[in-house]
Amino acid sequence: MTDLSLPETPEAPAVAEDGVWLRCIECGHEHAPFDDIVYTCEECDSLLEARYDRYPTFDEFAGRGVWRYSAALPFEEGVTLPEGDTPLHRVPRLEDDVGVRTLRVKHEGMNPTGSFKDRGMTVGVRVAAELGVGRLACASTGNTSAALAAYGARADLETLVLLPAGKVAAGKVAQASLHGARILEVDGNFDACLDVVQNLADRGEAYLLNSLNPFRLEGQKTIGLEILEEFRDDYGRFPDRIVLPVGNAGNTAALYKCFRELVAAGELEPDEVPKLTGVQAEGAAPMVEAIESGAEDTERWAEVETIATAIRIGNPVNAPKALPGIRETGGTAVAVSDDEITDAQRALAHEGVGVEPASAASVAGLRKLRSEGVVGDDEDVVCLTTGHLLKDPDAAAAAGNDPEPVANSTEAVLEHLGIAATAER
Numbered sequence: 003m004t005d006l007s008l009p010e011t012p013e014a015p016a017v018a019e020d021g022v023w024l025r026c027i028e029c030g031h032e033h034a035p036f037d038d039i040v041y042t043c044e045e046c047d048s049l050l051e052a053r054y055d056r057y058p059t060f061d062e063f064a065g066r067g068v069w070r071y072s073a074a075l076p077f078e079e080g081v082t083l084p085e086g087d088t089p090l091h092r093v094p095r096l097e098d099d100v101g102v103r104t105l106r107v108k109h110e111g112m113n114p115t116g117s118f119k120d121r122g123m124t125v126g127v128r129v130a131a132e133l134g135v136g137r138l139a140c141a142s143t144g145n146t147s148a149a150l151a152a153y154g155a156r157a158d159l160e161t162l163v164l165l166p167a168g169k170v171a172a173g174k175v176a177q178a179s180l181h182g183a184r185i186l187e188v189d190g191n192f193d194a195c196l197d198v199v200q201n202l203a204d205r206g207e208a209y210l211l212n213s214l215n216p217f218r219l220e221g222q223k224t225i226g227l228e229i230l231e232e233f234r235d236d237y238g239r240f241p242d243r244i245v246l247p248v249g250n251a252g253n254t255a256a257l258y259k260c261f262r263e264l265v266a267a268g269e270l271e272p273d274e275v276p277k278l279t280g281v282q283a284e285g286a287a288p289m290v291e292a293i294e295s296g297a298e299d300t301e302r303w304a305e306v307e308t309i310a311t312a313i314r315i316g317n318p319v320n321a322p323k324a325l326p327g328i329r330e331t332g333g334t335a336v337a338v339s340d341d342e343i344t345d346a347q348r349a350l351a352h353e354g355v356g357v358e359p360a361s362a363a364s365v366a367g368l369r370k371l372r373s374e375g376v377v378g379d380d381e382d383v384v385c386l387t388t389g390h391l392l393k394d395p396d397a398a399a400a401a402g403n404d405p406e407p408v409a410n411s412t413e414a415v416l417e418h419l420g421i422a423a424t425a426e427r
């Protein structure tokens with residue numbers, strides 16, 4: 003049975019260490035967090051989540067960035083670059099155009115390696131250090147590998163990344179490469195890469211830092227904490243809805259856990275919980291399919307394709323955590339076309355917010371849901387943009403203006419611009 007509500011007074015089981023333990027979301031079996039390396043339930047192989055003998059309250063948070071929220075995390079500090087504290091942009095023209103009461107854009111592309119993955123890695127790599135592992139590894143559509151390479155370098159640990167050959171944006175490969183990761187290009191998609199890395203981890207050859215790792219999601223909870231705090235400071239209320247791109251559904255699961263912990267702490271009323279609204283690309287939409295059919299888990303899509311390579315995923319590993327998050331908060335999931343994604347990427351860019359294609363899916367999805375009337379004109383909405391424009395320079399150049407060749411003279415430039423040549427000044 004899925005247990006998604008949290009107990010009011012959490013009591014640490016015998017396996018807990020410093021008030022932290024891992025609990026199976028399916029059968030409730032409890033595991034020691036830092037004793038053995040464990041990713042999934044030893045009893046039933048389902049997903050694990052971190053549990054604490056305490057819940058965080060807003061007044062405990064102090065400092066900046068992810069570690070401001072250490073009261074909600076397994077450690078006081080981590081391997082940090084530092085990360086978090088990203089802008090919550092105002093986008094008045096886009097807000098008007100979409101037609102909602104409030105639209106803010108939480109730009110996670112402003113993290114140190116240019117994506118929200120840094121929030122998970124600062125915690126995950128700290129756990130790896132605690133466990134004393136020798137080698138870190140991940141499968142990646144690109145951003146996880148860039149973040150792991152940087153945080154692995156910071157912690158002075160060997161890092162191995164598996165990427166789908168030819169399907170990773172140029173900026174991301176460059177990052178993993180320069181930060182010193184060993185990069186294996188696999189002739190297969192992301193899901194195939196993850197299968198291999200999971201097998202390596204099961205054999206004890208590497209410590210897995212994909213979002214199957216429950217500690218990564220703990221770091222990613224801080225996206226929700228930052229949004230709630232900043233929105234409340236600006237408007238005296240919490241947003242009605244958070245719209246986000248969905249790949250492995252780690253963020254969706256992390257945000258839901260963030261809200262459940264705040265509800266259990268009495269910091270958030272159940273009717274104040276933002277509606278989690280997931281957006282996928284039409285060519286990779288197993289979560290949308292599951293939400294529409296009412297299924298408890300997703301069906302694996304063998305073939306996936308989209309310009310939004312960061313969410314080109316057919317088997318979202320966190321679906322069993324994320325589907326209840328979408329349902330219990332009253333949210334929904336929607337698929338958008340690559341053209342809709344590119345249009346939204348341009349619209350964000352014209353507000354000065356530069357994002358990679360996957361990130362723009364959130365805004366494209368909001369537009370679609372607003373035009374269908376699923377999202378009301380009176381709603382306060384936050385869209386998450388997950389990665390920076392420079393991650394995928396090819397997509398940006400293709401979506402933007404073409405450079406115009408011109409001869410090397412002022413006259414030629416003036417003529418090209420259609421400005422009449424006047425007397426020299």
Ligand SMILES: *Cc1c(COP(=O)(O)O)cnc(C)c1O
Pocket residue numbers: 117118119145146213247248249250251252253254312313358360361388389
């Ligand atoms: C990883 C990633 C996603 C997908 O996030 P999930 O938590 O796996 O759903 C979306 N956008 C970008 C830019 C990413 O790097």
Ligand SMILES: [Zn+2]
Pocket residue numbers: 026027028029030031043044045046047048
């Ligand atoms: Zn179990």
